Amino acid sequence: MPGNVAFTMEQPNAKQKEFLLSEKKFVAYGGARGGGKSWAARRKAELLAFNYRGIRILLVRHTYGEVYKNHVLPMLEDLAPFIRAGAVDYAKAENAFRFAGGSRIECGYLESDKDLLRYQGIEYDVIFVDEATQVTEYQYQTLLASLRGANRFPKRVYLTCNPGGVGHAWVKRLFVDKVYRPGEKPEEYEFIRATVYDNPALMEKDPDYVARLEQLPPGKREAWLEGNWDVFEGQYFPEFTVGIHTCPPFIIPQHWRRYFAMDYGLDMFAGYWAALDEKGDCWIYREVYQPNLRMSEAAELARRKTGAEMLDGCFAPPDMWNRRQDTGFTVADAFAGQGIYLIRASNDRVTGWLELKEWMKIREDGTPRMRIFESCKNLIGSLPMLIHSQKDPSDVDTEPHEFTHGPDAIRYLLAGRPAPADPPRQEEEWEERDEYRDTLSFLEFGR
Ligand SMILES: Nc1ncnc2c1ncn2[C@@H]1O[C@H](COP(=O)(O)OP(=O)(O)OP(=O)(O)O)[C@@H](O)[C@H]1O
Numbered sequence: 001m002p003g004n005v006a007f008t009m010e011q012p013n014a015k016q017k018e019f020l021l022s023e024k025k026f027v028a029y030g031g032a033r034g035g036g037k038s039w040a041a042r043r044k045a046e047l048l049a050f051n052y053r054g055i056r057i058l059l060v061r062h063t064y065g066e067v068y069k070n071h072v073l074p075m076l077e078d079l080a081p082f083i084r085a086g087a088v089d090y091a092k093a094e095n096a097f098r099f100a101g102g103s104r105i106e107c108g109y110l111e112s113d114k115d116l117l118r119y120q121g122i123e124y125d126v127i128f129v130d131e132a133t134q135v136t137e138y139q140y141q142t143l144l145a146s147l148r149g150a151n152r153f154p155k156r157v158y159l160t161c162n163p164g165g166v167g168h169a170w171v172k173r174l175f176v177d178k179v180y181r182p183g184e185k186p187e188e189y190e191f192i193r194a195t196v197y198d199n200p201a202l203m204e205k206d207p208d209y210v211a212r213l214e215q216l217p218p219g220k221r222e223a224w225l226e227g228n229w230d231v232f233e234g235q236y237f238p239e240f241t242v243g244i245h246t247c248p249p250f251i252i253p254q255h256w257r258r259y260f261a262m263d264y265g266l267d268m269f270a271g272y273w274a275a276l277d278e279k280g281d282c283w284i285y286r287e288v289y290q291p292n293l294r295m296s297e298a299a300e301l302a303r304r305k306t307g308a309e310m311l312d313g314c315f316a317p318p319d320m321w322n323r324r325q326d327t328g329f330t331v332a333d334a335f336a337g338q339g340i341y342l343i344r345a346s347n348d349r350v351t352g353w354l355e356l357k358e359w360m361k362i363r364e365d366g367t368p369r370m371r372i373f374e375s376c377k378n379l380i381g382s383l384p385m386l387i388h389s390q391k392d393p394s395d396v397d398t399e400p401h402e403f404t405h406g407p408d409a410i411r412y413l414l415a416g417r418p419a420p421a422d423p424p425r426q427e428e429e430w431e432e433r434d435e436y437r438d439t440l441s442f443l444e445f446g447r
């Protein structure tokens with residue numbers, strides 16, 4: 001019986017202690033490599049199962065192999081005296097530890113959306129996601145639907161995380177940037193930041209581990225050693241830097257060539273206006289970024305935002321010429337109806353992304369060929385969030401999907417090969433034009 005077996009464990013370090021004692025509903029722990037995250041998650045799950053009767057705990061990792069190696073095997077060791085005493089039993093088929101008080105810890109994995117089916121309809125009191133940045137926001141949100149139950153145990157979610165991965169953006173938003181959407185209660189979230197330096201056990205056991213982290217190339221080093229969430233492993237455009245690739249808005253000179261590029265879907269209409277100066281440098285000066293617009297509404301909005309500007313080209317991906325089953329019209333038709341004549345731009349993804357990298361390259365004078373006005377907030381927020389696809393590392397991953405709309409539109413802009421501006425006209429010529437304009441507006445006014 002458990003009465004004569006004591007649960008002994010190593011002492012938690014200060015940060016782990018904070019995590020073990022935290023009472024918030026959503027707690028994230030870590031933020032860098034080696035901070036003792038998996039240890040803390042596993043220990044907390046075990047302590048909860050010992051201390052509360054009849055609760056159901058889920059502990060997930062990205063893959064079965066990872067959960068088995070990082071949690072099942074260590075737990076079999078941690079709990080061995082109890083398993084021998086018959087107070088805990090490991091049900092291999094369910095990958096679950098069942099405690100004498102009726103609580104259970106299920107070790108699961110979330111490698112793809114279809115793995116969510118395993119948890120559908122099951123009620124959990126506590127959910128742990130070890131390496132939460134390996135799961136997408138959709139997977140996380142769907143998993144949260146299983147956080148419920150009729151008992152009085154307060155429902156809890158515990159995450160551990162490293163920067164990088166498909167879940168980088170949503171974890172960063174909730175726990176690092178603390179930007180909340182309607183319905184999310186800021187007071188329910190807590191981030192306990194821990195790096196390898198907070199884990200004396202590891203520093204003692206494996207001093208080389210710290211040395212290895214310290215020797216990582218820039219980017220990976222800041223992310224994994226220092227827990228910097230702005231540069232991270234797997235990021236597609238680590239070169240993108242606010243202040244270098246962005247600039248305060250200014251009035252675009254008359255003689256620069258202007259272009260428009262867009263991507264349209266019901267989930268998002270992302271459109272950008274860009275101007276090319278006579279050197280061929282590109283300035284992205286206006287953004288529309290709006291979900292849930294019908295194609296006619298998107299076209300009207302683009303027209304309105306363009307105002308009286310003359311556009312030298314409007315670029316869009318080939319699927320804008322697909323006929324909608326219901327109306328028989330294409331998105332291109334809708335835009336043509338507003339006087340915006342779209343030009344089909346290549347949707348060769350990899351070529352497009354590499355091209356964008358070329359435009360972002362810093363030249364000898366310290367400037368890139370492309371700059372974005374600070375007012376184009378969604379594009380600026382999206383570019384650093386894109387990650388390499390695991391299937392084709394030269395491509396951008398289509399997840400997190402919400403950050404792909406703006407950069408996709410810019411890809412179409414570049415694929416459209418926008419041309420540089422001609423040199424400005426002579427002074428007199430402008431005056432003449434202005435006079436002509438005055439006459440025109442006078443005539444219109446008089447009508
Ligand atoms: N409080 C502790 N006492 C003794 N050993 C510990 C403690 N915390 C962590 N460790 C040990 O330190 C090592 C690293 O811990 P852990 O695997 O939990 O870190 P992690 O943050 O999950 O690392 P990674 O980023 O590589 O996933 C492991 O060997 C673990 O057993």
Ligand SMILES: [Mg+2]
Nearest residue numbers: 037038039070
């Ligand atoms: Mg770990």
